[in-house]
Structures are given as C-alpha cells and as structure tokens.
Amino acid sequence: MASDKPLQSLTDEVDKWSPYSQTRSTIDEQPLSKDELEKTSKWMHASLYLCLGMLYLKENPLLQEPLKKEHIKARLLGHWGSDAGQSFTYIHMNRLIKKYDLDAFVVSGPGHGAPGLISNFYLEGVYSEVYPEKAEDLQGLQRFFKQFSFPGGIGSHMTPETPGSLHEGGELGYSLSHAFGAVFDHPQTIALTIVGDGESETGPLATSWHSNKFLNPITDGAVLPVLHLNGYKINNPTILARISEEELVALMKGYGWEPYFVEGSDLDTMHQAMAGTLEHCVKEIKRYQKEARDSGKVFRPRWPMIVLRSPKGWTAPRKVEGHYLEGFWRAHQVPLPKVSSDPEQLKMLEEWMRAYEPEKLFTKEGKFIPELRELAPPKGKRMSENPITNGGLIRKPLKLNKFQDYAIKVDKPAVTNYGSMGNFAIFLKDIVKDNMQTFRVMGPDETESNKLSEIYKAGKKIWVNGYLPEDEDGGNLDPNGRVMEMLSEHTVEGWLEGYLLSGRHGLLNSYEPFIHIIDSMVNQHAKWIEKCLEVSWRQAISSLNILLTSTVWRQDHNGFTHQDPGFLDVVANKSPEVVRIYLPPDGNCLLSTMDHCFKSTNYVNVIVADKQLHLQYLNMDAAVEHCTKGLGIWDWASNDQGEEPDVVMASCGDVVTQEALAATALLRQHLPSLKIRFVNVVDLFKLIPNGYHPHGLTNAEYGNYFTTNKPVVFAFHSYPWLVHRLTYNRPGQDLMHVRGYKEKGNIDTPLELAIRNETDRFSLAIRAIDSLTDVLGNRGAGAREKLLEQRIRSMNYAYEEGLDPEEFTNWTWPF
C-alpha cells in the first residue's frame, strides 16, 4: 500500500513556496532611497548581531578580541528561528511611524523569537532607559547579552520584564486576540502583530482572525497582522507554508482580510518589498479609518494583512555539517549548538557575527552609531515605550456608583426568592453607561442567558458583520455596542486580556462548565501578572474578573457535559498574590463582591454566582459586613448563641447554602436540643492558613468560626476536595466533612442532582447526625430514618413527574 515517494498535493505549486526564489511582493514599489536602504540594512545587521550576542556571549560583546570559548555562555539557550523575520518587520514599521507619525506597538506571536525584537528595543535606546545597568556601552551590552536566558535574567519570550511587551507568547495562539483587545477604544493605535505560522495552527489563533467582525473603524484602532511564514515549527513544516498560494489567499480573504505578500530571502530586495508593502497597508488602514470617520458610518473593510515568507533562521548558514540549517526546522533554537566544544563551530559563529561588521555599527565604547540611531522614531513614539504596553500607566479607575444603591430589599433572611443577577445587571448597566470608552463585557454567547441583558440598555452587542431585518426584533446588535460575544471562549478571553493589559476594565461572563476551555489562558495571564509584580516599572492593571454562572447545580437539565465546577482547582494553584475566589451566597453579596473586584488591580478574580432564582439572605449592610470579613456566622440561622455548638453547618456557594440552611432547619426541627452554628464563606481563601495566602485566617480566627473540636458539615459549591486541600492542616480538620459535586450527574432535577452528590438537605442533615453519635446517642436514629425516607420520596417524585416536590422549590427559612 505504501507509495514509493510522497507525492505533491494536487493543489500545490512547489516552485512558488521556496523563499529562495526571487523576491516577490504584491506591492511592487521601491520606496527606499539608496541611503535609506543602506541604513536599514545596517540597522538589521546590528539587530541580528545583538540576537547572536544574546544567544551566545557572556563576554567580549563587540568581538573586540578574537572569539574564544571563554566568551561563550556555559549553557546555550534561546531561539534563532524567527528572529530575523521579526526584526525585519519591526524595522520597517519604524520608518512608517516616523513618516506618518503613527501610534503603534508590536505584538510578537512567535514568542520564542524575542531577541529579534528585544535587540531593536536596545538599539532604539528604550532598553537602556528602562534598565540603566544595560547602558549603551560595552559593559551594558555585555550585561544585556549575558542576562538573556540566564538565571536571574530574562526569558526567551517577550516576558513582562521586556519593555514594550503586553504579550509574552510562551503559550501560542493569542497574539491576534490580544492585539485586538488592545486597540479597541484606542482609535489612533495600530497593533503590528507578528503571527507565527506555527501559532497559526492553534485553534485560538485560527478563529481569532474573525475578530475583524467586531472592530469599529471609527472608535477602535487597527490590527495589522504579519503572518510570518518561516515554514517550520520545532520539527515540522507548518501547514500554511505548504498550502498553495491560491489557498492561502482564499483563506485570508475568507477570514475577511486582504493579504499582501512579501516573499524571498535576498535582503536588499526584501527590504524594498517590505517597505513598499507595509507602507501600502498602513495607508489602506488610514484610508478606511478616514472614510468611516469622515462619514460617521461604520463598515467592515477588508483590512490589509501581510504574508511574510522568509526562511526560518534567515541569515544563518544554509548548511552546517551537511545538514540544512537556514530554511529548515534545525534553525529553530540555537543554530550552532556546539560552539563551546567544536572549534569549527566557534569559528563559524565568529565569522557569522563579524560578517555583520559590528565595528561599523557600534563605536568602540559600544554605542550604536548616531546615523543609524536616527532611523528610530523619536522619543515618545518608539513602539517599545508605547504606554499601551504598560497599561497601568494610562489606566484610570472605573467610575462606579455606590453599589449599595442597587441593593435587593431583604427584610427577613431566606424568605424571598430573587435572581441574584437582577440588580447586579442594573449596576453593570450603569458601569457601562458611565465608562463608555473604558469598560467592556465579554462572553461567548451567554450574556442574555446569564440574565445580564439589562446591560443592553447602555451598550448593546458589538457586531460589524451585516444585519438582517429580524435583528430589529430583539437582536440587540450595534457596531457601537459595549458587549462582545463570539462563540469562542478563547477569543473573548484574549480580547479582554488585551483590553485590560492596555489599561482598561472589563468582565467576562461564562457558563461555569465551559470556562475550563480557557484554563490555560487564565493560567498564563495569572503568571503574567505575577511576574509583573516583580517588575518595578510595571504599573498595576485592572483585575481579570471572571463571573461564572449557569453553574453546575443548575445545569441538571443540560446533563453531565455541562457539569464541571473544577475551574476553581486550576485557579487555586496559581500564585496567592494574584488569585482570588469568591462565592457570594446572594444578590447583595454579589453586588458587594463585584464592586470590590472592579476596584481591584493585578488579580484574577473568579466569582461564582448562579443566575436562577435564589433565596436572599442578607440586607445590604449585613452583606457588606459579611463580604468584608469574607465569611461569617449567620446568627439568624444558628441556635448556639453564646454557647459552644454541637455541630457547625457551613456552606460556600449560593445553591449549596440553601441546602445547608434547609439541612440546619431540618436538624433543628427534628432535634431541637441540638446547638447548631451556621457559617457561610464568601472568600474561599479565608479557609487556607495565613501565610499560604494573604486572605488566610490564623488558626485562632479559624477556630472562632469552625471550632477546633466539633464536627463541621461543609456544603461546597465545587468538588469537595478543594476544601480539604485548603484546610488539611487546620486544627480539627479530622472533623470536617465536606460535600460537593462528585461527578454524579445526568438529566436530573435540581434536587435529584443534589441527592446524587449528597449535597441535598437530607444528606447534609444525615451527615451531621452521623457525626454526632456521641452527642445524640440513640436520639438521632429516628430523625435519620425520616430524612432518609424524605430523600427517597423526593428522588422518586423526580423520576415520576420530572419535577422536584413543591416543598423543595418553595422552601423558605422556617424560624
């Protein structure tokens, strides 16, 4: 069956793929004068020289003496593969920034090719301004080289330590969504976005091209993607570099972009091609913006993008030891890995570096020569200092009304059923209204389902993708909206991250189960923030606020696939300095919590609150006090006043709070002599000992709530083990009985789902009785029997009627 030799695809045109063919470009202009071309070429030489210095050198930065292995770092780390292409792109944008006075910054999708950009940040002076010890002199250069991929130094991506970066690129796929997020409501800004062809295979990147359907050419800036077809990933060709040009053009047009090609490897002709093409694209962007802004009419142009096809490892030796290096995947990482042990490779490296003629680019003292330096945009315009990339610099606090004014009226606890989202949605609407250019709400298509549609009165859903007459009938679409919905958790999260990183505010709302789709993105964002905390010049950005609703306990009808509250476990593993988790039990607590989150900075705040009708417990004063403490004893539900309780009933999460309260009521009805304390937790990290998390209680404080020697029955919203993980070393932890979702579900009723996971009132009360055998003696047996019976009856009712019994759905606090 095996064919002798792989055949070409029917639709391929191999001869056109090779970047070693003659340089080609869609725009055939030669905008650079001879002098400009020469200087541009030299600048690029300087940048590439620095890239190699970063990869290899710890001493002798300008090769002022012959290169010896003592000058080479002991451990060679870093990536050469996309450096040249990224540097090339950056340099040509600089010319246009100067010529057209642009407001631009760069997003580096390939990530690992950071030297290609960092070298430019050094050449234009910003790096030394930010890090004076990496000055523009020999010693500074030596330090600049040595720190790269070196303990105590900087990584090989565009890490937070790098000025001009708001996108690290360690995990691939988010360059475009971050770039779009950063230019929304920044009408003057252009995000030059280098998209790796490896990255372009990821799902998140593949769908994020559609972000252009959500960009308003009047009020937003522009994203100028440069798809860098360098042809290879770590060990494989990339898909987009091997499809025919016909397919690639179709794909980009299909995504709604107008592709312009720049392809080749000859530097001089490539410089002209890129200069002309990039200039054409910038002019197209400005033309479309002018058209929209002059007319006041929003439309979706086919925005320009560039396909840059250049060899991987461009300007490296084509072959080493008989194997392809430049133009093949071997150029991915350190191109000559054996320089320390192999004198041949050391010599090759020295020749390669000297070919850039560093002595003509830098003064003897290590300063970049002024006639090249003047190619950089003037101070204040350099991409690496664009304040957008250090968003805290331009961030203004959100204008917030007093959240107390949105209070739900609660006269008596646990009597009224009311949707917790109701008043919060009004609060949110007013936030939208009062912060029209600096606040957006994101979601994958669930804002209305999540009962937040009140927002649409202030800002509808952004849609720049054609309208139908039906839309007038409740479509809530508007190119000037403030809510962004696309059925891609990745894209909306990426937009929001970009929006926050560039100094604004926002909220992501999502069904709880599907937030796992962006576990890894949230992980990476938390890591970004944590590193920023260690970088003195990074200013605080708004927290990433994630509101999880349509939660597991009310996904009974959607079945097992829609039931997963485990995002909290992922978040709880991140740095305690960064992550916060809140489970407000009712509407007023939700208001208080959200107000706190909106005012906070540099956190990932996860808030879990269901959208369905719920009992309301606390009036606003009580809610504020409760949320401020993060947990509290609910006296109105307890009967241990002034005494040691026999048992503590505890809860964290809105649905389980109702069950825990009902269990408490059942216990008090069946066993009135029992002293029960009811504790509710809003701020999950109160449970962990202080020292592990800034919010953690001391053991003494903890004991004041939970006791150290009484059984605790804890009803938890999520998987029960998270509470055990937080409290494993608390005194009395062996008396802690946690109930939560334990992966038992299907098509259920709410009570039936709870019963299957033993978080229902009956099971909780039974657990309390079972933990109290020493206190109760035989007294518990009768109550236990009755509770068991009720549990079975409820279960059967569900199976027969498809419903829960009325005493469950209409339950209120009986005391």
Add this chain to the structure above:
Amino acid sequence: MASDKPLQSLTDEVDKWSPYSQTRSTIDEQPLSKDELEKTSKWMHASLYLCLGMLYLKENPLLQEPLKKEHIKARLLGHWGSDAGQSFTYIHMNRLIKKYDLDAFVVSGPGHGAPGLISNFYLEGVYSEVYPEKAEDLQGLQRFFKQFSFPGGIGSHMTPETPGSLHEGGELGYSLSHAFGAVFDHPQTIALTIVGDGESETGPLATSWHSNKFLNPITDGAVLPVLHLNGYKINNPTILARISEEELVALMKGYGWEPYFVEGSDLDTMHQAMAGTLEHCVKEIKRYQKEARDSGKVFRPRWPMIVLRSPKGWTAPRKVEGHYLEGFWRAHQVPLPKVSSDPEQLKMLEEWMRAYEPEKLFTKEGKFIPELRELAPPKGKRMSENPITNGGLIRKPLKLNKFQDYAIKVDKPAVTNYGSMGNFAIFLKDIVKDNMQTFRVMGPDETESNKLSEIYKAGKKIWVNGYLPEDEDGGNLDPNGRVMEMLSEHTVEGWLEGYLLSGRHGLLNSYEPFIHIIDSMVNQHAKWIEKCLEVSWRQAISSLNILLTSTVWRQDHNGFTHQDPGFLDVVANKSPEVVRIYLPPDGNCLLSTMDHCFKSTNYVNVIVADKQLHLQYLNMDAAVEHCTKGLGIWDWASNDQGEEPDVVMASCGDVVTQEALAATALLRQHLPSLKIRFVNVVDLFKLIPNGYHPHGLTNAEYGNYFTTNKPVVFAFHSYPWLVHRLTYNRPGQDLMHVRGYKEKGNIDTPLELAIRNETDRFSLAIRAIDSLTDVLGNRGAGAREKLLEQRIRSMNYAYEEGLDPEEFTNWTWPF
C-alpha cells in the same frame, strides 16, 4: 460618534443571506422522482413530529385524542433550533447509502439538536432494537417521548445512551476532529459530519478544517462536512452566516475544501437540491478515492463539503406573539415554552404537530408505515448501528511484545544516568510496526523533542500537504506515516479520541505545561467514558493514554510560562472509575506502566515521565513488582530495616525522586543514627483511601508504608496540595510534609528551580530535620546549618555561572 443605524459591511450581500429567498444550490439537479420526493418529505414530517413529541409529550403520543395540557411534560427541556436541518441531512444520506452501498455514520456537531437525529434512529428501527421497551408501538413511542430530557432518561445531546453516536456535542468544537479520527485507517467509511455554525466559531473547530492535510485517500476514509448555517446561536447571529458568500467560499477553499451550497426554506425544492448536491459530493469522494487507490499515489484533493443554509427552527411558526421564531435565535430551545399555561400556545402546538399528519405516517398501533420505512438503509447499513460508533465492538487488543525485553540494564540502583524515553521509544516503535492499521501516535509537534523519534523507523509523520527538497534531510514526513503532528493540541486530541472511540489504539505525547490547553476536552472524554460504563451495550474502548513529558522541573530554561504540572488536579476530579495517574520514577517503570496502559480499556491514563537523562533505579523485575503494587519501600535506600523508622522520605515523580534520594543520602551522611525509610509512589491513587478510588489503599496498608505516627517528607512532582487532598483523612496526615511546585519559576537552572520551590535535596533534608526535633534534639542543628550553606552556595553558583554545580548534575547514590 454613534451612527444612526448599523450599516452593512462593504463586502456583504444581504439579499443572498436569507434562507427565505428561492432555493439555490451549486448542483442543480432533480434526482428525486415524484414518489421519492413525496416519501422523503413524509419521512421528514415523521422525524419532525417525533422531535416535537420528544420536546413536549408524556402522553397521547400520536395525538389520537385532542391535545390537553395533561399530555405535556411538566418541565419543557430540549432544543428545536437545528433539529430540522440535521434530520434533513440525515435523510438524504440514507438514500445514498442505499444507492451506493455506503459505509457511513453521522457526527452531530450542534449536539443540542439531537432529536433531529434520534428521531431518525427510531424511525429506522435501531432505537427499538437497542431499547426494546421503546418499541415501535404506542407505548414504546410514549416512553421514547417521555424519556427525552427527563430524569432517568436521556439528554438533549447525542449522549452515550444514543446508539449511533460517538460524539456527544455537549461542549462544542470537536465534531470534525472526532470525525477524522474515526475514519483514519477505515478506508471504506464516510463520516457525515454536521458542523454547527455556532460551533464553527470555536477555536478547535476553526483549525480542525485543516485535518484534510493529514488524510490519506488510499488508506483512510472520508469526512463529508455539512456546515449548517442556521444563522443563530443562543442569542446571536453566527459569524459565518453573516459574511458574504464570496468570503465563505474563499474561507472553505482556503481551508482546502470545495464548498457546495444548498440554501433555502421551501421543503420540496430543498429536498431536490440536497439530494442532488449530496449525491454529487459522495460521487466526488468516491472518484478521488478511486483515483488514488487505482494509481497508488497519495494526493490531497479538494474534498467536497456542503454549506446548508436553512432557517433556525425550520418548519416552526415564523412568528409567535409578534416575534420572530423560525429564522431567528428564539427558535433555539423549546419553541413554544408556554403550552402548559397558555391555551393559545397549546393549540398552536397541536396544529403544528397535526400538520405533519401523524395518522398518515404511523399505524394506529404506533408503527411507522412500511412504505416509508423502506427508505431506510437495510439492516447492517443504518448509520445508527454502524459498529464504528460503538468502537469496542470492532476493537482488537494491541499486539504487544514483552515489554521486559526492552529493559534498561540496572545493576545497582541510582548509579547510571539514562533517558527514560530511550527504551520506551523502541518499545513504541515496535508497537507501531506490529499494529500498522490500528495504532497512532499523536502530538502537537514535540515527538522528536520528547525523544521518541525512534518511532519514525516504523512510521513517520503523516503529511499530505506538499513536500520540499529539504524534507529529505531528516523531515521524516510520509503520507503513509503513523505519527500525527499538528500544532493544535485540540486537533490531535480530537483525532485520537475519534480513533479510540472507533475501536483503535493510540498515544498522545505532549509537553506537560500545554496539556492544560485540552483540560476541557479530556474532561469531556472522561465523562463520555463514565456514562458508557452505565450503558450495557457499549463495548469497552481503548484507554486514552496521555504521556506528559518535558515536565515542569526540566522547563527551567523555558521559563515560567512553561511550568505547570496542574493537569493532574483536573484529572483527579473526574470519576474514579475512569481516571488513572502514574508517575514512573525511571525507565523500567515507564515501560511497565505503559504496557499496562496500552492493555487497559475505558480509562484516561495520564503518565508523567521526563525526557531528560535520569538516574535509573530498578531492574526490570523490581520495576514490575513496584509498578504492580503501585508504590513500594525502597530497601536499598532505607536504613530502617526491621525497625520503626524515625522519618519516611517519600517521592512521586522522576525528578523529585532523585532529590528525595539525595536528601535521604545527605541525612544519612550527616545524621547516621537516623532511621530512614524511603517510599516511592508510582500510582498516585494509591494515596487515596479505598472506597474513594478502586486503587486506594486501606488505612492499614497505607500505614505499612508511611507509618501513622512518624513524619513523612513527601517530594511530589506536581502542586503539593494534591497529595494533601488525597491523604487529608489518612491517620498521621498531620505529620505529612509535602513539597512540590508552588509556582516559583523563571529562567532557572534545574537545581535553582527546585530550590525556589523547596523540592531540592537540601530543603527536603532540612524539612526532615525540622520535623525531627523531638528525636534529634540539638543534633540536627549542625547538619541543618551545613545544608543551608550548601543550598545558598548552589544558588549563587547558578546566578554566576548559569549552571548547576557538578556534584548536583553528576550525583549518584553513595551507599
């Protein structure tokens, strides 16, 4: 700034979007005779009647008496939106299965529209064959209706309980990758794959169109996607339904597909259009397959796909209470939600259902009339009984050599450094060789980096996307390969799931940090398996084996973004019946573990093993014994023989095992009188009490390893809290000190990274000393001092030299 009214996009052609225009199709043929058309139309009526029955009825299934609210389910659940379009597609495939004797099955991307397909499974008889109590009679029909979205019944997706399903579609985005996975190495099979236009916005789906670059037309089957543009998601229009047809054609061609359009709402003309178009597509598939198979030459044709534009909620009332229903997002869920309370709506429903004329479709006894039934493919050919969708039926055990024959020679423990992947890769190569049609290895572009490239000797990387001369120089590409790499964790995971679900075997290998990208997919797969365990006719499928390497402790050089071992926390929350986690400490244990995993069924096996050089501990006999027990005391490293130890040093994970051993050695050197027991854990769930997981030890067994009253210093591969979560209620847990990754990293050396997280030998030994103050008295202080000093010295060495000291990198067991 706000424009008066949203404008159309420049590139849009609104008039063409509407499915209410005249029916249009790329292929203009009328293949159905009048009789065929009439019957097809009636079949569809029957299917839609059943869909409504499933949504609404608990009694009176054929409306043999007037519809009353007592016949209506108390809780209305389910989705109408895509039912008609999915049913329509299915019906037309049936005709072609009969005409061309096709081997086909269906994948339902929209998921929530399951009634559209389940109704057909009932009509063609399969449902009643599988579930005799849902017979083809009145009572069976009544039960069939009532069970839908009803407690104890079936969900509104294509859940495991549904025959003919291998893809549930609860979480969106995986229809195409699952379909491709299922047809790889099934050359006769066509996967009719309905892709929702909502789903098509997800990242995973957006990139999975590129799967066609990995399909071999000779040895694989075909995927026939039907992109169902029904125009709306829950509350929003879909992107692809609102771009111009020009852009949509370009997008599909850009993805490498040839799109054929079928657009409209008039049923009769749409039937002809779909019949003609689908037939054309099937013929194209067969033509391309014949060309490739006759010539023996692999090529990539532009495979056909269909764009079906029909109204959301097709055949529902166009407006209800003055608002658009059909053709708008309001048709998403239950179309007439108030039938129980509003007599008008009840009447409307009755009229709607009666319009399908159930009395002409079913006999009085409730049997589908024979002249319609004969439209179905014959027994054995119906899509809903295709054994591919119950893959265990056709699964054959993997042919495996004796893994012991691949043993690494270990004469003395902890003396030789060897890469654990080395011999495993050879084992894997032979598995590939011996199972050429039934085993594939997947990865996102890291198989070589993960040191598994030995496999390429048996099967290279599949690539059907054009070749360049450089590929001859180590490209390892081959359209007949067995390794599949695309830089999309989502796609490779989806392929593998599809491949396993359809009865084959495989392995996913990935860098550890980026496996979080598919947290949610693995979640969903685990849920699928768990439900299958409850479905008696579902046969066991091969386990999903995920090998995580390039682990956190050896991602020191790639920095913080590449450090996240938290996937284990996500997996540990899934059903204990399904998930297994193994951390083999060395190469022979890896071989034994992988052999076990490859033989297993119905699990998600996660195996964590690093790719770098590691000390080897156990010869093969010892490894087999160790892995069989899942944990063990390493006598050679312990000095408590026959006595109670003073302290237990424990480890789980390869890198941390070396540090824990080194710590043990340091303790024994500094404090020779100390009795130390060394315990290593391979099978993580041994730690959890029995009853919580089938692998869990009893407390007595646990105590035999860890004692119940001695301090345990436990070095763990992942976040330390997972061990606490597993052992929180073990006797002696308060003496358990776990060290693991606690989110401290940057550009480090391996030892420096360990020190920052306190998992290094010095910190572990110090922790042991600190836990032994009662035993050691003042004796520990001196040793502690020296260890601290060594820790500081190592740290400084890293910062100065960029390396770890030789005594670390070359450490071996000294006794």
